[in-house]
Amino acid sequence: MSYPQQGGYPQQPYPQQPYPAAPSGGGSPATAIIAAVLALAIAGFEVVLLVNESTWIENLDKLPGEVVMILVGQLLTGLVMLIGSIVTFARKTAGAVLILIGALVGLASVLTEPLMLPGGSKNLGRFYETVFEFGSAEATFRALIVIIAPLALIFAVLPPTFKYLRGNRDDFSQYPGGGGYPQQPGYPVDPNSGGFPQQGYPANPSSGGFPQQGYPQQGGYPQQQQGGGYPQQPGW
Known part of the structure; x- marks a missing residue:
């Protein structure tokens, strides 16, 4: 008679060490750095203008409202x-927005300055x-x-600038609490094998306990007929 087949050992999943996902690369920092440097240059130019107009500032209460507006615009x-x-430079999106507004x-402030002086539009040319x-x-x-402000504005609104500035926030979003690669399924483990994984081949009880490949099993020998005779061979 045939013996029932023994199944493989149940799978025991191994705990996997999570790996952080690689952060996505941001845009090129060149456009953001150029915009920041141009903004610093404009800030320096405005400081020089305010220093040269210090005599106006000393008599601020006596100045016409139009001149005060010019000074406020420069400041x-x-x-x-x-x-x-x-x-x-701190890699914040608000920096590009501020450069846009400042430009x-x-x-x-410069283009409307002659309109605020005595004579108005006659002084434009x-x-x-x-x-x-x-x-x-x-x-x-x-x-x-007048020359640099449009350049600072253009570099501040370019897509690579905002992509680079947003990259600081996106890099941290790539690291969730247990983030990383998904866990791999565990391998079946034989508790008697000292911890090494064993393949779940069906075992043959008559083979001494070693796992055998899953070949089809031979059926049992035919039963002898009553009377002890051998089964007759066909064709005789």
Whole structure:
């Protein structure tokens, strides 16, 4: 008679050590660094203009409202650009936004300055001619602001800039509490094998306990007929 087949040992999963996922690469830092450096330059130009206009600041209470607005615009541009460059170097998205705002305020401050002076729009041509002739230090710094502010704005809004600045936050999001690669399924373990995994081949009880490959088992020998005779061979 045939013996029932023995199944393999049950699988015992091994605990797997989680591995952190590789952080996704951010954009190129070049555009962000250029925007921050240009913002620092504009902040320095505004400081120079304020120092040259220190006599106005000393008599601030006697100045017309239009001139006060010019000074406030220069001060605001310098502060926003300075803070924006520092925050950008710290790899924060707010830095690019501040540089964008500072560039717009700086451009508006210089381009609308002749409209706030006595004579209004009549001074536009003469004012811009004086500025771009670079005839004085003040004119040179105003011209540099008009030239550099659009460049700082462009570099601040480029997609690689925001991708790089967001990369600081995205890198940390790649590391969840138990993050990493999924656990691999465990291998079947024979408790009597000293801890080494054994393959779950069906065993033959008559083979001395060693696992045998899963070949089909031979059936039992035919039963002898009553009377002890051998079974007749066909064809005789």
